[in-house]
Amino acid sequence: MIKYLVTICLMLLLYTNSALAMPPIMTTSELKPGMQGYAETVVQGAQQVSFNVEIIGVVNNGKGSSKQILARAYGPIIEETNGVIHGMSGSPVYVDGKLIGAVARAVGQDVLPYKFYITPIEEMLKIWTLPDPLAVINKSNIEKVKIPSLEEYEKNQDNYDENIDKEVEKYKSKHLATPEGQEAVKGKAQKRLEEILSGLDIETQEDKTDVDADIVQTDKIIKDLEDNSKTDVNADKLEEHISLTDFILKSLEKQNKAQASSFNNTSMMPIYVSGFNDNALNFLANNLKYKNMTPYNTGEFISAPIGNKDSDIKQNATLKAGDPVGVVMAYGDFSAGGTGTVTAVEGNKILGFGHAMTYKGNVNYFMTEADIIGSAGGILNGVKVSSFGKIIGRVNQDRFSGVGGILNEYPSSIPVRVKVKDRNLGKEETFVSKIAYDEDILPTLASSIVYASMDRTADRASYGTSKIKFTIMTDEVPEGKFERENMFYDPKDVGQFTVGELTQALYFLSTNMDKPSNILDVKVDVDFTSSRKTASIVSAIPDKEEAKPGELVNFNVTLKPYRRENVTVTIPYTIPKTQKEGQMFLEVKGGGFVQLGQVLQSGLVVTPQDIAQLSTVDRLNEIKNLNKNNEIVISPTIDVESEKDQDKAIKEAIKLSEEIGKMSKKEREEFNKNRESKISTDYVIDNFIQTSINIKK
Structure with a gap:
């Protein structure tokens, strides 16, 4: 009996080692034209099938580039799918029983997909040897290789560790550091104004929305301010009002463009998304273009709803070569990622895809199961219709030769919970997604998910009025959370304005120059009406x-x-104790309007030169303390009637800006508090006027 048990144990041990071990490999130096082999993949369900492969030759792309194997696919499966299709990438290819590489890509978009490239296995194996500095951003306290219980994972996934690897800091510094030769400290207020505004030039387009027209007008003001030699410059431009919401959106776009230059050496990478309707997909595409990514709505979707312990994570997961696998950046009611095929497995390490998905190198994405529902063939290109299954690990490398990952380890993630109330339809919807912790993509994906939630709930174009309240749980602020409310109206697309401040807050947290910000949770409530x-x-x-x-x-x-x-509403206002005798002029305006001179004091401009000037907490407070669009604000102003008055006004504005710039944060807040009074309303206030009162000692 004992011998029998020992024999069974040995058999199980040998079987386990065989299942987790790499098969023998054949390198490109051993391949010859005409060799016959086969590839393994899944085209429907979970059953692996194979198709025939004939080696045509090896393509050497020169020093520093990966070799590629040119091959021809044939057989019943290929006839059924009309060639090699999207989703087959990563399928292991064998010759004489040895692994030679992975199905990678078609020869060209306008070429029948029977001839294709194979990524050699010797190129893919290098992925397992690459450094993984982002492993330390796995802040869920889940140790490597150790498989936690579901309860342990849910409990610990948000306990972030601040000790991120130095390589992450180098990466951030590369994209966010002040350019060489730039002054670290700004000079006079006028100089600061010019530097801020010169970084916000706007490229005009043939088709301009009303917002675009406002921005172009702002550009004209900027240009006049910068050109000090002009004699016809209106000296009261510092008193000119602009929409703060437009200003925020345009500054974010400017920063996105600045970052895009860091990634423009590669072609646009396709990202497959689900849950996004056409309007939301366009919004996402407009933001992802700066990340060198193009989203496509395909068959990729989550096979089960998320939000409970039983649906998100699969413990003790295993994969084998030829199985489908998902690489996912956002997971849930809205998803973004792609599916491919596993090429090789060794222990808890996997290789797949045979090509890059985002081509971002060291990454921190979800690895998921993938279900192949079927395939859809085309004249030139077909695709596997698939869905993301449960989370089974972490993808840590996204390279030219393929992706690499680790089973039963999980990336740090940020849950984004969005509740949308549609007043017209009288319904309320809640959406939940998890975003893998990637500082570069987090603001874009989170804001796009909120936009898409509005779009799906209302089932119409997002014109109308919205109220938003968002809460970001983070240890970056003393209270442990950052909250902001505001109200917006736009006759065409209020959604883009609704998410603007959320995007900016997440951007400030993601680009913290001192240390990584621990973002634990994002909760958003939107009240939406077409009125x-x-x-x-x-x-x-x-x-x-x-x-x-x-x-x-x-x-x-x-x-x-x-x-x-x-x-009629009544607003109490206390005359400043330092107010001079005589006529006092006051401005009564909607909270969404701001003078250009006030921009001098804000930390809202997100050009790289300004990032080091204020701490992340200070920048968040600038957003928090902004007046809201539904507020009426009363504050002192200057009556400008003559050219002499204009000259005096701008000098006083610059002098005041310099004085405020020297104040401490507390002094500045107290100063602003004593100079203005405001009250909330149920409306977005869309204009401003002046009034006055006589002051006597």
């Missing part, structure tokens, strides 16, 4: 004709809501 909920300020009348410094004055502000009767 136009805007109002214009008609008048603002003080309850007394004159007042003393330090005295409280009530302003009765009349509003004209869109297609509704006038309403």
Whole structure:
């Protein structure tokens, strides 16, 4: 009996080692034209099938480049699929029982897909030897190789470790460091204004939206300010009002363009997404283009809903060569990634795809099971219709020769939970996705998921009025969370404005120059209607004709809501104790309007030169303290009637900017608090006016 048990154990041990070990390999030096072999893949369900392969030759691409094997596919399976199709990449190819490489790519888009390239196995094996500095960003406290329980994973996945590898800092510094020769500290306020605004030049397009027109007008102001030699420059440009929302969106776009230059040496990489309707897909595509990625809506989707312990992770997962596998950046109600085939497995390490997905090198993505529902053939290109299954590991390398990953280890991830209430349809929807911790892609994917959630809930173009409240759980701020609310209206696409501040907050956290920011969770609530909920300020009348410094004055502000009767609100305002005697001019405006001069004090501009000027916490506070679009704000201004007044106004504005720039953060907040008063309304306030009161000592 004992001998029998020992024999069984030895058989099981030998079988296990065989299953996890690499098969014998054949290098390109051993291949000859005309050799026959086969490839293994899955075209439907879980059953592996094979097709015939004939070696045509080896293509040497020169020093430093990977060799490629040119081959021809044939046989019943290939006739059924009409050639090698998308999703077959990574399929292991064998000659004389030895692994020679992985199905990689077609010869060309306009060539019948019967001839294809194979990535040699000797090139792919190098992936396992590459450094993995992002392993330390696996902040879930799950040790390598150790397989945790589901409860342990759920409990610990958000306990992030601050000790990230130096290589990550080098990577961030490469893209975010102040360029050589740039001054580390800004000079005078006027110089700072010019530097800020010169970094926000806008490329005009033939088809401009209303927002584009506003931005172009801002550019004209910028150009006038920079050209000090002009005699016809309006000296009150620092008092010019612009839309802060537009300013934020354009500065983010500018930063995206600056980062795009770091990745422009490769062609656009296809990313397959699900859950995104056409409008949301266009929004995502517009943002991913700066990452050298192009999203496509295909058959990729999550086979089971996420959000409970039983649906997300599969423990003790195994894969074998020829199995389908998913490489996923976002997982859940909205997903982004791709499916391919496993080429080789050794222990808990896998190789697959035979080509890059994002070509970003060391990465931190989900490895998932993949279900092949079927295939769809085309005249020149076909595709496997597939879905992402449960999370089974972490993909850590995304290289030209393929992807590499580790089974039963999991990437750090950030859950994004979005609740959208649609007032027109009277329904409320909740969406949940997890984004693999990738600082480069996080702001784009998170904001696109919120946009797509609005799109799917409303089932229409995203025109109308929205209210958003978002909470980012992070230890970067003392309170442990960053919160912001605002209200927006746009007749064409309010969604892009709704997600602007969220995008910027995540961007500031992701580009923290001091240390990696621990982002634990993102929660977003959106209230959405197609109605136009805007109002214009008609008048603002003080309850007394004159007042003393330090005295409280009530302003009765009349509003004209869109297609509704006038309403009056009362806003108390305390005259600053330092206010001079004489006529005091005040500005009554919607919170979404800002003077160019005020931009001098903000940390909102995201050009690389400015990143080091304020801490991440300071930048987040700048967003948090911004006036909201549905607020009415009263603050002092200057009455400009003559050219002499204009000259005086700009000098005083610059002087004030310099004084504020020297203040501490606390002093600046107190100064601004004492200079303005505001009140919230149920409308987006779309204009500004001036009023006045006489001050007597």
